[in-house]
Amino acid sequence: MSTSTPEFLKFTTHSFFTQRLVLSTLTGRPIHISQIHSSPTNPGLAPHEISFLRLLDSVTNGSSLQISYTGTTLTYSPGLITGGIAAGVSDVVKCTLPDTCRRGVSWFILPLCMLAPFSKGPVNARFEGEGVITSATESGDVSVDTVRTAVLPLYEKFGIPGAKMEIRVLQRSCAGSGGKGGGGIVEVRFGAQVRLPKTLHMHRRPGRVKKVRGVAYATGVSASNNGRMIHAARSVLNALVSDVHIAAQYDQAPLVPDKTNPSAKKRTGVGFGVCLVAESGVDGVVYSADLAAPSEGGVTPEEIGKKAAWQLLEAIERGGCVSSVGVGTVLLLMAMGSEDVGRIRLGRDVVGSEAAIGLGRDLKKFGASCWGLRDCEGDETGDLIVSVKGVGIGNVGRKIV
Amino acid sequence: MLGKRKRQTKAISGSEVRSSRSDSSASDVDAPEIFRRHFETQFTPLPNIEKPAVVEEELEEEDESESESAWGGISEEDQNAIEVVEHADVHTRMAAVSKEELKSFMSSKPPTSAPPISIVRNPSATTVDGDDASEAANLKKDLALHRLLTESHLLDSANSSTAMGKNRHKATDLRLQALGAKSSIFKQEKxxxxxxxxxxxxxxxxEKARRDEARQNGIILEKVKMKSKMESGKRDRGVGxxxxxxxxxxTLRLSKKDIxxxxxxxxxxNGRGGRGGGRGRGKRGK
Incomplete structure (x- = not known):
């Protein structure tokens, strides 16, 4: 990459923010994003976006960022992904999220995990502060349990061993009052780096759902909510799958410093939710659902459990070998793989989602080849087979010339 | 809890039966019934035992006065049938998943796709039927015979009691080596x-003395094992x-020798001159 003639790829608006930054870092092309949150009332980068830029800056070496005065334009020229140099005694990169953060911590973890296999060294990051929400949020972020149980297993298909990745939830937290802030602590350890991800071939039948696993979590509220959520979810699922097991996880609400009284601390991030993962008989096919109580409350645990179960059934109905939670990760890793065509079977609605189409467009803009789509023959599921050709860049830090 | 409920329902139905009976057949109550009622007002209710007699009685009676008895629609059997309310909760079925699986699912690592190896074996799987049992016994005997043959030379010195333990260890060593162990367990490491x-x-x-003696006596011994050259040579690096x-x-670490x-x-x-020059410059700097 010659830095003498930086050809900035131009983007507008804040949509697919993390995805574009990740693609820019992986392909090494600088980007220019304008009109970020260009509404007159609250313009510029949101707190979580700033936090993500900080995180990106700390896990890379040599990247440069320029943000305009109002924060509506951003210029990013990527550096090498090193995994970060830890400060002090601990070996982790610390990422402190502010209490104004509205997104769940999975919004940060998912793109970080996409970068991590292409890092030079292991990526160890610790999310803390008053803005870490480990549960699912209303803005559509999944919980950390879903990331761990439904997204990380997908990496194994690319030759990235799952034994070397870890997501430690040291403190759970739901969204605080007004959906803002949490107080959780999450540690991500990703020690599985590869030169090039393997070419993926998952174009066979996705199989039938054999078992359902899940985690019901209650933070700072009665632990009986767990049982009630599990009961309601099982009342829906028991008739369909015999092997259903949902673990219950109760934690105290996290303590965060009180703003009004500097010496005191207060508890925040109270709530409950449930995450369900359906595993198919075919290796590596998982569907997931995730639902948490809204921060203002007013819903019963039965309702949450039942809705989560329905959501899971919807995800299974959409079909394909990868559900919409993991489709971004899988398609991106396929595009970053060797110059070989990988095929994956996806549900029609999964491909037709805004996220998948947006990813396809962005990949094209970053110089990756387009996808080939064709109907799946031999059955009436209406699934599509997406063929993705890798760009063959892979891990620059691991390249031995 | 369940038992308590059962008892309650039984008691209720019993009393109902009795009250209905008293309603309908107040005119022709027999002597034991009167005694019974008297007893029950004084003490606790008696258990119902003389069912068949009562049923007969009722049947006879129903023929006469069918219209006046409002309760007659319900048969005697239905009333006496104990209504069992079973509250089967899901909590009873929760323990379907083993503790290890739950632990691995709730750990910080992503759950593995490989099925966990359960330590507890199914007892039904180990039970075998007739000829299978004999087959297994034969296999066992075969193994014992094989071991006896291969390890019989150890038995020569097994007369003394102290040699027993040593021989056991030697036998273990032999078996391990037969299975492909790299080195003997008797080899001291440090x-x-x-x-x-x-x-x-x-x-x-x-060894040399043995071979010399054999050669002098004209005995041909086994060939000398050649040491493989691969061990001392360069190790094989992977592709890529x-x-x-x-x-x-x-990170790629290069040692000084590599550089x-x-x-x-x-x-x-020559190297010497260059180094000397460098040193000299350093001194001049001071």
Whole structure:
């Protein structure tokens, strides 16, 4: 990459923010994003976006960022992904999220995990502060349990061993009052780096759902909510799958410093939710659902459990070998793989989602080849087979010339 | 809890039966019934035992006065049938998943796709039927015989009681080596180098003496095992791995020797002169 003639790829608006930054870092092309949150009332980068830029800056070496005065334009020229140099005694990169953060911590973890296999060294990051929400949020972020149980297993298909990745939830937290802030602590350890991800071939039948696993979590509220959520979810699922097991996880609400009284601390991030993962008989096919109580409350645990179960059934109905939670990760890793065509079977609605189409467009803009789509023959599921050709860049830090 | 409920329902139905009976057949109650009622007002209710007689009675009676009895629609059997309310909760079925699986699912690592190996074996799987049992017994005997044959030479010295334990260890060693163990369990791992050297020297000397004696006596011995050259040579590096240095943790480490190998021999002036010059400059700087 010659830095003498930086050809900035131009983007507008804040949509697919993390995805574009990740693609820019992986392909090494600088980007220019304008009109970020260009509404007159609250313009510029949101707190979580700033936090993500900080995180990106700390896990890379040599990247440069320029943000305009109002924060509506951003210029990013990527550096090498090193995994970060830890400060002090601990070996982790610390990422402190502010209490104004509205997104769940999975919004940060998912793109970080996409970068991590292409890092030079292991990526160890610790999310803390008053803005870490480990549960699912209303803005559509999944919980950390879903990331761990439904997204990380997908990496194994690319030759990235799952034994070397870890997501430690040291403190759970739901969204605080007004959906803002949490107080959780999450540690991500990703020690599985590869030169090039393997070419993926998952174009066979996705199989039938054999078992359902899940985690019901209650933070700072009665632990009986767990049982009630599990009961309601099982009342829906028991008739369909015999092997259903949902673990219950109760934690105290996290303590965060009180703003009004500097010496005191207060508890925040109270709530409950449930995450369900359906595993198919075919290796590596998982569907997931995730639902948490809204921060203002007013819903019963039965309702949450039942809705989560329905959501899971919807995800299974959409079909394909990868559900919409993991489709971004899988398609991106396929595009970053060797110059070989990988095929994956996806549900029609999964491909037709805004996220998948947006990813396809962005990949094209970053110089990756387009996808080939064709109907799946031999059955009436209406699934599509997406063929993705890798760009063959892979891990620059691991390249031995 | 369940038992309590049952008892309650039983008691209720019993009293109902009795009250209905008293309503309908107040005119022709027999003597034991009167006694019974008297007893029940004084003490606790008696258990219902003389069912068949009562049923007969009722049937007879129903023929006469069918219209006046409002309760007659319900048959006697229905009333006496104990209504069992069973509250089967899901909590009873929660323990379907083993503790290990739950632990691995709730750990910080992503759940593995491979099915966990359960330690507890199914007892039904181990039970075998007739000829299978005899087959297993035969296999066992075969194994015992095989072991006896291969290890019988150890039994020569097994007369003394102290040799028993040693022989057991020797037998274990033999079996391990048959299974492909790299080294004997009797080989001491750590010892002073001089001692080790002495042992090896003694071994080679003994072997040499044996071979010499055999040659002198005209006995042909087995061939000498040649040491493979592969062990001392360069180790095989994987495909795609760097051809130089040590790669670990995402970094390629080059030792001084590696760097010297890459740089190759210095051209022009000899190394000594160059180094000396460098030193000299340093001194001049001071």
């Amino acid at each position: 010892m002073p180098m001089s001692e080790r050297k002495g042992i090896i020297a003694k071994q080679t000397q003994r 791995a760097p051809g130089v240095g040590k790669f670990s943790g995402g 010297a190998d890459i740089e190759g021999p210095r051209r022009g002036s």
